[in-house]
Every structure is written in C-alpha cells, then in structure tokens.
Amino acid sequence: MSSATQTLQIDEVPQVVLQLYQQQTFEPAEALAMQYLSVRPKDAEMHFCLGKIFWAQKKWPQSAQALNDAISIAPTKHEWLHDLGLMYFEGGAKDAARQTLETYAKRQQSSWRMPSEFIDDYFAGIRCTDTPVYPSRRLQRFHLLWEVAQKTFQHFAALKQPIHMAECGCFMGLSAFLLASVRRRVLGQYQGQAFHIFDSFEGLSAPTDEDLAITENAEQKRAIGMSKAGMFKAAQAQVEAALAEFPQIQYHAGWIPQSFEGLPEQSYGFVNVDVDLYAPTKASFEYFYPRLAVGGVIITDDYNWPGAKQAVDEFIGSLAPNSFRLETTEHHQAIIYKMAEC
Ligand SMILES: C[S@@+](CC[C@H](N)C(=O)[O-])C[C@H]1O[C@@H](n2cnc3c(N)ncnc32)[C@H](O)[C@@H]1O
Numbered sequence: 001m002s003s004a005t006q007t008l009q010i011d012e013v014p015q016v017v018l019q020l021y022q023q024q025t026f027e028p029a030e031a032l033a034m035q036y037l038s039v040r041p042k043d044a045e046m047h048f049c050l051g052k053i054f055w056a057q058k059k060w061p062q063s064a065q066a067l068n069d070a071i072s073i074a075p076t077k078h079e080w081l082h083d084l085g086l087m088y089f090e091g092g093a094k095d096a097a098r099q100t101l102e103t104y105a106k107r108q109q110s111s112w113r114m115p116s117e118f119i120d121d122y123f124a125g126i127r128c129t130d131t132p133v134y135p136s137r138r139l140q141r142f143h144l145l146w147e148v149a150q151k152t153f154q155h156f157a158a159l160k161q162p163i164h165m166a167e168c169g170c171f172m173g174l175s176a177f178l179l180a181s182v183r184r185r186v187l188g189q190y191q192g193q194a195f196h197i198f199d200s201f202e203g204l205s206a207p208t209d210e211d212l213a214i215t216e217n218a219e220q221k222r223a224i225g226m227s228k229a230g231m232f233k234a235a236q237a238q239v240e241a242a243l244a245e246f247p248q249i250q251y252h253a254g255w256i257p258q259s260f261e262g263l264p265e266q267s268y269g270f271v272n273v274d275v276d277l278y279a280p281t282k283a284s285f286e287y288f289y290p291r292l293a294v295g296g297v298i299i300t301d302d303y304n305w306p307g308a309k310q311a312v313d314e315f316i317g318s319l320a321p322n323s324f325r326l327e328t329t330e331h332h333q334a335i336i337y338k339m340a341e342c
Helices: 009-022 026-040 044-056 060-073 079-090 096-108 117-127 138-159 174-187 220-226 236-242 278-291 308-316
Strands: 164-168 195-199 250-253 270-271 290-299 324-328 333-337
Touching: 009 026, 009 324, 026 044, 026 138, 044 060, 044 079, 060 079, 079 096, 096 117, 117 174, 117 236, 138 174, 138 270, 138 290, 164 174, 164 220, 164 250, 164 278, 174 195, 174 308, 174 324, 236 250, 250 270, 250 278, 278 290, 278 308, 308 333
Parallel strands: 164 195, 164 270, 195 250, 270 290
Antiparallel strands: 290 333, 324 333
16 A cells, blocks of 8 residues: 555554554544555445544534445344434434335334434434444444333323432443433423432342342343443433433432432332343332333333343232233343222
C-alpha cells in the first residue's frame, strides 16, 4: 500500500484499519479502507468497517452507502441491518431507520411486526444510554416488554387508577428508558413520576449455589459464566444522565432486598425484575407481588438463568391457582398477570 502504509501487506490492512478506527484516528482509517477496497471491492467486512468510520465522523450519506454496500455483498448478515437502522436514526433519517429495522425483524421472523413508536423509543434508548446495538437478538425481548407495559398502562389509565411502577436491575438504563417512554406515550405527558428504580449500581451481588447449579443446557452455562459479583455495573450518575428526560424517577441505590426496607406502602401496576440471580429475584417477587394491583404485571427476562428461574418457579408455586396467569416466551421472559388477590 502507498505512503505511510507502504510496507503493509494487503492482508494486514483490515487489522490496521480496525486499530485506527478504535484509536479514533478516522481520516487515516478512512483513506486506508478506501485504498483497500480499490483492490478488494467485494470485501463486505471492509465496507461495513468503512461505514462505521464514516458514521463516527457523522458523514451520514457516505456511511449509508458503505453499510448498504456491505449488506448487499453479504445479505445473510442480518444483524448489520440493525446497525444501519441506528445509523439512519442518529443521522436524523427516521423513516429509513424504521424501514430498516422492520426489514431486520421480518428477516428474523416473518411474522414479527414492530410498531414505529417502539422503534423510535428503542433507537432513542440505545442512543441515550449508549448501549451497544449487540446482541441484536435482545430486540424481540425489549419489544415484548414495551408492548406488555403499554397494555398494562392503558388498562390502568382507562380505569383512572393511579399506579407505581418499578424496575429491579437497570444496568445502563435501556429497559427503564423504554418503560418510561411507553408510559409517556400512554399518558401524553410523563417525567418519570411514580417510577422506582432499584439497583446496587455495583453490578450483580454474589451468586449463591442456586445460581451455579451444574447444567448441560448451553444457555444456562452461558448465564453461569456471567454470574459473577460486579457484572453489569453502571454508575447511578451515568443512568441518571441517560434518563434525564425523566427527572422524576426515584432511584433506590443499594442491595436488594435491603433497599426495600422502609419503603412507603404503594400499589404497583408494572414491575420489571432483571437482577439475574436467585436471591434478589426471589426477594423482588416476594416484595412486589403482594403490592401489585389486580390487573398488574410482574415480568422477568431471566427465565433462562438457573437461579432466577428457580426463584420464579418457587414463587409461582406459592400462589393460589387461578389467581394469576403465567406466560413464558421463547426469549426467556416469564410474565405473571395478577388476576385476583391471593
Ligand atoms: C442484566 S442487568 C439489568 C439490565 C437492564 N434491565 C436492561 O435491560 O437494560 C442486571 C442489573 O441488576 C443489578 N443487580 C444485580 N443484583 C442486585 C442486587 N442484589 N441488588 C441490587 N441490584 C442488583 C445490577 O447492578 C445490574 O444493573
């Protein structure tokens, strides 16, 4: 290759482009990537990388061109559509963003339809919380969370019944952002009132034996690999900044269940439990379910984590039959609808 990179072998170029990109030296990265593509124009990965380099420089049309080139050369890389959608969104091309994510969804599962309101909330959440777009498979989970929350908020709004909502485990704030956003859509105006976030802001607590049970299930093995004290740590200030559109959210920093002590008695309509481990999952269900209004929902997406699944199963086992409805999804969510006081 020419000039400063004269001594590089062509096969070494992708690695160097990536390093330059990671070091945020975008102009040399862009020049080298273009040079490489003049020799190997069908290299989809390099087109994709060039798209990210343009994106980082807010060169939106060039980024769109390069990402679309990558996708047309490698059409089976569906997850790249997810990046393309986010790039369009950040570049202000909302219609293109929605269409791209809809195409992504259809390719994942032909019957999957996402409302454009969800797509807008999702991309806005990714941007505010600075959450990486991967793994893109979590999109379906978030979509379902958003829809269940929407129906629940509509139900209580129709009854004019005031309710609180809570999230146990917020990490960088993406699910909280989605919940607050969909509540705002239902209520018209909303700044985070009666929304309670419980988190250590120190990451996971220490796993117990229930979390580390030996299993042959590949997903559970993966979960066990992530069951380490301190995983998923995000600082409270970072989350508050990400959720700045909702300044009335109440943050309850500390370890569950101690952080439930001394809370005023309140009626909850929607509770999202996402703390991954046995002990805090069980404690969250035990605290919130009795305080859940009839018609309310408690949901977790940890139903593939061994300890969290055990906690939910034990908790459900303690409920009166016919007082609730349980729905589980292929995305490892367990949704409990409270139908009667038990
Ligand atoms: C998987 S992350 C939550 C992800 C978030 N709900 C989302 O979807 O964007 C798990 C969170 O649970 C919190 N956590 C885990 N164990 C906890 C405990 N015992 N007390 C308080 N927070 C805990 C961690 O700090 C982390 O923020």
